[in-house]
Amino acid sequence: MPGQSRGAPGTRPPLEWFNDAPGPDAERALLSCLHSPRWARLVAGHRPYPDPASLLAAADEATYDLSPEEIAEALASEPLPSLPEDAYSAAHTALNAAHAAYEAKFGHVFVICLDGVPEHEVLDRVLEDIRSRLANDPHDEQAITRDQLRLLARERLNNALRGAGL
Incomplete structure (x- = not known):
């Protein structure tokens, strides 16, 4: 998703980039949304996503799966x-x-x-x-x-x- 925009010629849509990115790159991108390594692994691990709504639903579900310690880790970076x-x-x-x-x-x-x-x-x-x-x-x-x-x-x-x- 980094540097990708919909309208620029020769670039892929962000979801396509995310689905095709190597695991560490996808996880690194997700960490900018929520600083929880486990959350990033969970969300990246369920790729590919057919549409943005599916990605958002998986991100929501992964948040519910975080332990209190993982929530504390994410909070420390907010x-x-x-x-x-x-x-x-x-x-x-x-x-x-x-x-x-x-x-x-x-x-x-x-x-x-x-x-x-x-x-x-x-x-x-x-x-x-x-x-x-x-x-x-x-x-x-x-x-x-x-x-x-x-x-x-x-x-x-x-x-x-x-x-x-x-």
């Missing part, structure tokens, strides 16, 4: 959600405090999939969700975090299938 460039300094302070409280309670970075959230709503959504999720017990938050990782991986994989590369 960046914090970024703020819009024009966010004011008080917003940065509030978000940093919320992240610190979350990490102190749950022991890992806060993850949230913001796919489809308009840029002007990102800050409010992140602050609202992090504050809301701070009230969760660790077991419930673990399930929400796993689902957010799944959604993030799906969003990144979708972007790659649209030609954004991996």
Whole structure:
């Protein structure tokens, strides 16, 4: 999927590249979607995929198969959600405090999939969700975090299938 785009002459569609790539190359590409070696092996190991929907379904299923330790490994590589460039300094302070409280309670970075959230709503959504999720017990938050990782991986994989590369 790296460097492949649909419209460029002489290039193959990303799914075709992914299906035909050597195993290590396919796994490396998948690691840019979710940093879990086992997840990447599971998804790459079921190739070829007849269509993007089949690949996305396999990626979802592989996420559900990850152990708590593998989820923790993936979380360790996740960046914090970024703020819009024009966010004011008080917003940065509030978000940093919320992240610190979350990490102190749950022991890992806060993850949230913001796919489809308009840029002007990102800050409010992140602050609202992090504050809301701070009230969760660790077991419930673990399930929400796993689902957010799944959604993030799906969003990144979708972007790659649209030609954004991996």
